[in-house]
Amino acid sequence: MSGSLRGNVGKKDAKAQRAAGKVPCVIYGGKDQVHFSTDEVSFKPILFTPNAHLININVDGKExxxxxxxxxxxxxxxxxxHADFLExxxxxxxxxxxxxxxxxTSPGVLRGGKLVKKFRKLKIKALIQHLPDEVEVSINNLDLNQAVKVGDLKMENVxxxxxxxxxxxxxxxxxxxEPAAPGK
Structure with missing residues (x-):
């Protein structure tokens, strides 16, 4: 994603940016806040996906x-x-x-049970180099009336x-x- 620095910061400038098809944005979390604007179409691959993204932003030559x-x-x-980015x-x-x-594949589902998903995303804390693209949850051992909880998950450095x-x-x-087969 690339953008250009905003000369002025305020309501009038933000309104003018939006009228020109741009989105006013800010990057914070570093030494200084960086106010910039970028095209609205550049958000499409970021917003309309379930994935979490690390985004490289180029603002007037600085990454x-x-x-x-x-x-x-x-x-x-x-x-x-408006969009806020965390450096x-x-x-x-x-x-x-x-x-x-x-x-x-869950044995409980094969016997007629209903698979119920309660979470779509999990909040995690990790260093950038240890961030996973997704959290994999195996249901191979899940029988009727059993569940996988957040506390059951283990990931190194996460x-x-x-x-x-x-x-x-x-x-x-x-x-x-179906009732369980005898001996199970």
Whole structure:
């Protein structure tokens, strides 16, 4: 993503930027705040995806490694009014939400149970080099009335910030459930 520095900062300037098809943005978290503007179309690959992105922003020749922290949209037209980016420091941990990917086949679902997903994303804390693209949750051992909780997940160099007793995915019993085979 690239942008150009904003000369003025204020309501009039932001309104003029939006009228020109630009989005006023700010990068904070570093030594100084950087106010810049960029084209609204450059947000499309970032916003309309479930993935979390590290974003390199080039502002007048200077590179910033950031994550998108907040986006303000117009309530009627859904056009982007403003965006906040957090500058990342390789030596400081960052807190970010990453998507969950369910893998495997649950024996409880095969017997007629219903798979219930409670979380789409998990909030994690890690250094930039340890940030995963997604959190993989295996349901291979999930039988009827069992669940995978946040506290069950283990990833090296990653801290999960959601409540440990929070249920990520579970298999609920339904009326059409086959009884377990004898000896199981």
């Amino acid at each position: 910033y490694l950031t994550i998108l922290q907040d986006v303000q949209s117009h309530p009627v037209s859904d056009s982007i009014l 990342l420091d390789p030596l400081k941990p960052v807190i970010i939400s990453v998507p969950i990917r369910i893998t495997g 801290e999960f910030l959601d409540i440990r007793s929070g249920v990520i995915v579970s298999v609920m019993s339904t009326r059409n459930v």
